[in-house]
Amino acid sequence: MRGGVSRVGEVHPTLQAELDAVPTSIRPGWHGQCAEISCVNQALQAGVDPAGVQRTVAIGLTDPGHGLAKAACPTCATVLPRFGVRNG
Structure with missing residues (x-):
């Protein structure tokens, strides 16, 4: 499956x-299309x-949840640590 970042250029092979290694059972519908994945690709x-x-x-900028940290999606939670990206 090609990641959504391919729309802004070729996805780096690594x-x-x-x-591709993310289990299909945990892939969200937007698999590979998050900004975080795009940044790693760039x-x-x-x-x-x-x-x-x-x-x-x-x-967001409005209630509820204003200023609260947002958890990584299942794809990012799996892929980002493999590149040494830490969750803040």
């Missing part, structure tokens, strides 16, 4: 292999090692 395409980067996402 990233594609990790996306880094790898540029020859930059994303290890040590921290991922932090906050929920």
Whole structure:
């Protein structure tokens, strides 16, 4: 399965292999289309090692949940640690 990041360019082969390795039973409908996956793809395409980067996402600007951390989706929770990206 091709990740959604392919719409902005070719998915780096190493990233594609990790996306393909995510069990289909936990893949969300938007598998591979998160901004986090796109950022890892851009880094790898540029020859930059994303290890040590921290991922932090906050929920919206209005209540409820304003400013609360948002958990990574199942794809990101599986793939990002394989590239050394930490959850913030």
